[in-house]
Amino acid sequence: MSIEHHPDESLLTGYAAGTLDLGRHIAVATHLAACADCQKAVSLFTEVGGALFADLSPAPMGEGAFVALSAKLDTIAPPRASIAAPPSLPVAGLPAFVRRYNAGKWRMVAPGLSMRPIHLPVPSAARVFLLKSAPGAKLRHHTHAGTELTCVIEGGFSHDGGHFGPGDFDFGDSGINHQPTVDPGADCLCLVAMEGHLRLTGWLGALLTPLVRL
Structure with a gap:
């Protein structure tokens, strides 16, 4: 498997630092499961972060800090409790x-396009779902109200950013206007973490956007 497209450094460092919401965390982790290069990058970021923490001078805790932290932990449900x-x-x-x-x-959700929601055990800014597109399907030109992180599981698609096959990672936001076209011969299956909704562009897109339930 030749992986050509990867999460940018901000996503990889966010993953290493544990600052991504669960939806984006799942999308990046799905890519990492197939990409040895990004695994090495995350490992390096983790080591650098650990070294920086080790160099910090100790600071005294405020009065009652431990009690306050213990009380907060008691209110947080284990992330994997609902899996x-x-x-x-x-x-x-x-x-x-x-x-x-x-x-x-x-x-x-549209002709030749189906989705299957994945239920997350804790709230997340990005919802996660599987997206399956029919062979040769061409989505209309669109942009996004928020961010869209896409990991290709099977099949492939192309747009102005290149060709994306199994293991590849695609990023979309309001600054990107693209028209993905699915490879012929087989369905394309992707895992997607999306904040906001897809927005079709053009006058016809504006009329059709309410009909695309994605």
């Missing part, structure tokens, strides 16, 4: 940790 023990997403190519999340049913 099903047996795999509920028996989809080839998905990392094992993703297959253990509960998921909804497939539903059509």
Whole structure:
């Protein structure tokens, strides 16, 4: 597998530091499961972060800080408490940790395009879902109200940013206007973490956007 497209440095450092919301964390982790180069980068960022913390001078804790922290921890539910023990997403190519999340049913969101929501155990700014596109399908030109992190699981697609195959990572936001076209011959399956919604561009796109439930 030749992976050409990767998360940018801000996403990888955010993953290493644990500052990404759960949706984006899942998208980056899905890419990492297939990409040895990004695994090495995250490992390096983690080591650098640890070294920086080791060089910090100790600071005294405020009075009652431990009690306050203990009380806060008691109110936080374990992130994995709602993850099903047996795999509920028996989809080839998905990392094992993703297959253990509960998921909804497939539903059509546009001709040749279906999605299956993945239910997260804690609130997240980005929702996560599987997106399946028919061979040769061409999405309309669109941009995004927020960010869209896409990991290709099977098949592939192309747009102005290049060709994206299994393991590749694609980033979209309001500054990008593209028209993905799915490779012929097989479905394209992706894991997507999306904040906000897709916005079709052009006068026809403005009319059709309310009909695309994505």
